[in-house]
Amino acid sequence: MQTSNISAPIAKRDPKILVTHGDQRIDDYFWLKEREDPEVLAYLNAENAYTEAVMANTKEFRETLYTEMVARFKQDDQSVPYFENGYWYQNRFEEGAEYPFHTRKKGTQDAAEEIILNVPEMAKPHSYFAIGSKSVSFDNRYLAFGEDTVSRRIYTIKLRDLETGEFLADEIPNTTGAAIWAKDNQHFFYTAKDPQTLRGYKIFRHKLGTSAEADIEVFHEADETFDVGVGISKSKKFIVIASQQTITGEYLYLDAATPEEAFTIFAPRVRGLEYDIDHFGDRFYVRTNLDAKNFRLMYCGEDQTTQEHWQELIPHRADVLFENMEFFQDYYVISERKAGITQLWIRTWSGQNEHYIPFEEEAYLAYVGINPESDTELLRIGYQSLTTPNSTFDYNMQTKTFALLKEEPVLGGFNKENYRSERVFVTARDGAQVPMSIVYHRDFVKDGKQPLLLYAYGSYGYSMEPYFSSARLSLLDRGFAYAIAHIRGGEEMGRHWYDTGKLLEKKNTFHDFIDCAEWLIANHYTYSGNLYAMGGSAGGLLMGAVVNFRPDLWKAIVASVPFVDVVTTMLDDTIPLTTFEYDEWGNPNEEEYYHYMKSYSPYDNVEAKDYPAMLVTTGLHDSQVQYWEPAKWVAKLRLLKTDQNPLLLHTNMEAGHGGASGRFARLKETAREWAFVLDLAGKVSSEE
Template sequence: MEIKAPVAKQVPETLEIHNDVRVDNYFWMRLSDEQKEAETPDSQTQDVLDYLNAENDYADAVMAHTKDFQTSLFEEMKGRIKEQDESVPYKYNGYWYITKYEEGKDYPIYTRKKETLDAPEEIMFDCNEMAKEHSYFKLSGINISPDNKYAAFGVDTVSRRIYVIKIKNLETGEILPYEIVNTTGGSTWANDNKTLFFTRKDEQTLRSNRIFKYKLGEDTAAASLVFEETDESFYAFVYKSKSRKYIIIGSTSTLTSEYQIVKADTPDEDFKLFQPRVRGMEYSIAHYDDSFYIITNADEASNFKLMKTNENTTEKEYWTTVMPHREETLLEDIDIFKDFLVISERTNGLNKIRIQSWDGATDYYLPFDNETYTAYTTLNIEFDTKVLRYAYNSLTTPSSVVDFDMVTKEKTVLKEQEVLGGTFDKDNYTSERVWATAADGTKVPISLVYRKDTPKNEATPLLLYAYGSYGSTIDPYFSTIRLSLLDRGFIYAIAHIRGGEYLGRQWYDDGKLLNKKNTFTDFIDCAKHLVKEEYTSPAHLYAMGGSAGGLLMGAVVNMAPELFNGVIAAVPFVDVVSTMLDETIPLTTGEFDEWGNPKDAEYYKYIKEYSPYDNVVAQAYPNMLVTTGYHDSQVQYWEPAKWVAKLRMLKLDTNSLLLRTNMKTGHGGASGRFESLKEVAEEYAFLLDLEGIVH
C-alpha cells in the first residue's frame, strides 16, 4: 500500500520590497508565541499542528521498517557510554566540584567536597529529581557566592533558552523564595555575597539586552537596571574576572565589542567604560595583577594581537603590545596564571597551546603530532598554580583530560574517555587531512576518519559534514556515536569550509556577507574532490549540517542535487530573506553583520540568490530528512516546515522527503543524555537504510 505524503494547503501571501515581489504560499504556517502557548488553539494554530503531526505520522510510516534497527542502534550507542561516570574534579575557592552521572539516569548530579577529595560529598543539584515533572529540562549557569553559601542557577523547561534564575542555600538545602524570570540563566555574585548581577532578554526577540542588579532578600521586582543595550545588533552579558576583582559587563555584535567594569568589592558604584565601541573593532579583556590583557583586532590585526594596559588607564590610547599580529596565526584565547601566560592559537588549521613565563625565561609549545586532533585548555580557575589543565582528542582517539606541569613539563592524564562495549580499538581506525581545490583556486581542507579495513572506492558510503558560519570552527573530534557509522563501512568527513575560522580570520571573512556563496561552493567542491579521488561516488555520498549548517544543506541541494544520495538538514535556517527582514524574530537584528540586512537592496538581491526556500525549483532532489523543534527560538519551526512543503510541490523525483518535528523541544533537541540518542538513531537509520544496511 502506497504511503501518501502530506500536502500542505497553499495560501498565497505577497511580499514586496525593493520593487521585487515574492509569493509565499506557506506563510500561514508562522505562529506567534502567544498562539503556541494558548491553552485552546485557534484555527490557524490547529492547522499548523495538524500539518506538523501529519508530517510526523508520514515519517513514522516511511521509517516504520527501520524501527527495530533504530532501537538496536540506540542501544548500541548507549552501550558505549559509561553510565556511571563523573567529571575530573576541579578546585575553586576551597571546594572541589564534581559532576556525576548515575546508571540509567539521563541528567547530571552536581556535587562538591570541602578542601579535600576525601571530605563528605555535598549534593548541590540532582537534575534527575528536578526534571521529573518536565518533558524538557536544562539547568545552567551554576554560580557560587564567594562565601560558598549560595548557588544561583538557571532552569529552562521549555527549550527556548529562556531561564528562570533561582537561588539555593547550600548550607540548609533550601531553595529561596525568589525567582528571576526571562533571563539567560547566567549570573555573577559581587564579593559582598548578596549582590547578584544577571542578564534579561527582550521578551519578543529574546535578545539579551539588559543587565540588572539584585540584592539577596529583596523582592526580585526590586532588581535595579544597571545597563541597557539599545543597539539592536548587540547582545549584553555580565561576568566576574578570573582575578575576582572586577564585575564586567560586555556588549558584543558580530563585528564590534565594548566592556564596562566595576570593582567586585564595590558593586553599587557606577560601571566605568573600558574602551568605547568602535565599529569593526573587537576586543576581550582579562585581568591580572594591576593590568588588563586585551585580545583585539584593532589597527587591522585581523588575526588578533595581545595588548595590555594598567587597570586605571583602560582606553585604547594606553594599550601596549604584548604579542603582535601574525599573518599566519590566529590568536584565539589566553589563560592567565601567577607565573605563566598560556596562549591558545591556530596555525594552518591546527590548535596550538603556547606557554610563556612572565619573567621571559620560558616559551614553548605543547607537542601534538598529527593533523586531525583537537586540543584546548579547560577549567583553569586558580591563579596560583603551575598546573595547566587541557583536553585532547582526535578523530581516532577518545578524549582525555590532562594536568600539565608548566615547570617540569610532566603531564598527568587524569581521565580518558572510556568506550564501553568491548569492540573499540583505536588502532582499527585511521584519519587523514586532504585538500580540495575550490572553483576560485582556494585550497579547502577536509578531515576524514574511517576503519582501516574500509575500502576507498566508488561503492563506499561517505558522510560529509560542515557548518561554515559565524567564524565557528568544527575541529576534528572523537565521537563514540559516530562509530555506529564507521563500523558499518562509512567514511566520515568534515569539510572546513570558508565561513569558519579554521584557517584564520580571513577564512571567516571570505565566507560571510557578500562572500557567503563561497561557503556553499566550497562544500560542493569538497564533495567533488572526494568523488574524484574515489573515496566514494554520488550514489553513496551523503551530506549533513544543522542550523546555519542546515542553510548550507538547503543551498547545496538546490545548487548540486546530483552530487548526493541523501541529506540530513537539522533545524535548518532556510527562509533567510523573510527571517532577516523581520526584526521581531529572535536573533535577526544581531545577525546583520553575518548575512547582511536585506532592507539594503544589494544584500536583498544577494541573499535571495542563495536563500534555500526562495530557490526551490522543479528538479530532482536527493533523499532528505529534515528535523526541527516546535519550540525552537533560534530557527523557528516554520522555516523547515515551509521548505519541506514547497519541496513536495516542486521536486521531480520519488526520493524520500521526511520532516520530523519534536513537539516538545527547541533548537538543541531532547535534553536527556540518552533521549537525544534516539534522534541520532533515526538519522543514522535513515542513512544506513539508503545504503541497504539493515543491522
C-alpha cells in the same frame, strides 16, 4: 524505506505577497508561522506520522542503533573534579540516569560529598530540562543557577542556600541563566532577555531576599544589533559587561567589592573594532583586532583603559589566529590556530621556558579546560581527535609533563587502532586550500563505491573541530567514511577564512563544500550514488543551498534545524537573532544584500527538478531557527520536486534548537538520522 503506498501530507497553500525593493515574492506557506494554530500543529503531527510510516522498516534497527550507542556509555560516570575557592566540584551520573548530580567536596577529594543540585529529581516533572550556568557566592554559601524547562534557552535564575539546603524564594525569569556574584555575597548581576527577540539586552543587579521586580537596571543595550552579557575577570576583582555584535565590541567594568557603584566604560565602541578583556595582577589584558586582522594581545593599567593606553604584548601574525588567553601567577597561555589546528602556547612572565604543548596526531582538538585557580603550575586541558576519545590532562607548565586524569570510556570493545584518520587540503574552484578531516574503519576500501557522510557548518567564524564521537562509530563500523569539510565561514584558516565566507561572499561556503565533495569522488572515497551530506542550523542553510545548486551530487541530505528561509527571516526584526546578525548575512533592507541573499536562500530557490532523499528535523520551541522555516521548506519541496525520493520532516514537539535534554534521549534523534542514511546505503536489510 517505503513511500509508494503512503500518502504524504500536503500543506494548504495560502499565498502571501511579499514585496521588498520592488521585488515580489509569493509565500504559499507563510501561515505556518502561527505556532498556536491547531491547523499548524495538526500539520506538523501529520508530517511526524508520515516520517514514522515511511521509516517503519527501520523501527527495530533504530532501536538497535540506540541500544548500541547507549551501551558505549559508562553509565555510572563522573567528570574530572576541579578545585575552586576551597572546594572540589564534580558532576556524576548514576546507572541509567539521564541527568547528573552536581556535587562538591570541601578541602580534599576524600571529604564527604555534598549534592548541590539533584538534577535527576528536579527534572522529573518536565519533558525537557536543562541547567544553565552555575555560580557560587564568594563565601561558598549560596548557589545561583539557571533552569530551562521549555528549550527556548530562556532561563529562570534560582538560588539555593548550601548551608541549609533550602531553595530561596528569589526567582528571576527571562534571563540567560548566568549570575555573577559581588564580593559582599548579597548581590549578583544577570542578563535579561528581550521577551520578543530573546536578545540579551539589559543587565540587572539583584539583592538576596528581594523580588525580581525590585532589581536595579545597571545597563541597557539599546542598539538592537548588539547582544549583552555579564561575567567576572580571572582575578575575581572586576565584574565586566560585554556588549558585542559580529564585528564590534564594548566592555564596561566594576570593582566586585563595590556592587552598588556605577560601571565604567573600558573603551568606547568603534564600528569594526573588536576586543575582549580580562584582568590579572594589576593590569587589564586586551585581545583585539586593532590593526590586526588575526588579533593581537595588548595590556593597560586599571585606571587608563582607553585605546590610546593599550601597549602590545603579542604582535599580530598573518598566519596565526589568536583565539583566547588564560592567566596564572607565573605563566599565561595563548590558544591560537595555525593551518586549521589549535595550538597551546605556554608563555612566562619572566620570558623563560616558553614553549608549545606538543601533540602527536596530525589533526586534533586541544583546548584549555577549567582553570579557576591561578597560583599553580598545572594547566587543565582537554584533548580529542577523530579516533581518540575526549581526554582530560593536567599539564605541568614547568616540567612539560602530562598527567592523564581521564579518557572518556567507550565501552563495547572500542579500540582506537581499528580506525584511521586523514587531514587533506582540497583546492577550491578559486584556488583556496580547504582543509578536510576524514575518518573511517581500517577495513574501508577506497574503490569509489563506499558510502561517505560529509559534514560541515561554515558560519559565524565557528571553527568545526576534528572531534571524537562515540555515536559516529555506528556509521564507521558499518562501512561509512565520515568527513568534515572546514569550509569558509569558519575561522579555521584565520580571520580571512571567516570574512570570505559571509555577507556578499557567502557563496564561497557552498562552493567549498561542493568542491570537497567532488574531491572525495575524484579520489575514490565514494561516488554520488553513495555520498550523503549533513549539517545543522547555519549548516542546515548549507544543506539547502548545495541541494539546490547540485542536487545530482548527493544520495541523501540530512538537514537539522536548518536556517533555510533567509530573506524572510532577516527582514523580520521581531525574530530572535535577526538584528544581531546583519553583519553575518547582510541587512536585506539594503537592496544589494537583499538580492544576494535571495540568490542563495534555499526556500526562495526551490525548483521543479529532481532532489535527493532528504530528512529534515526541527524543534517546535526552537529559539534560534524557528520551526516554520524547515516546515515551509519541506512543504514547498514536496509541491515542486519531480522525483520519488523520500522527503521527511520530523518535529520534536517538546524541544528546541539543541534537541532532547537527556544524555540518552538525544541519541534517539541520532539513531533516526543514522538509520535514514544507513537504510539508503543498503545497510539495514542485511542486519534484519
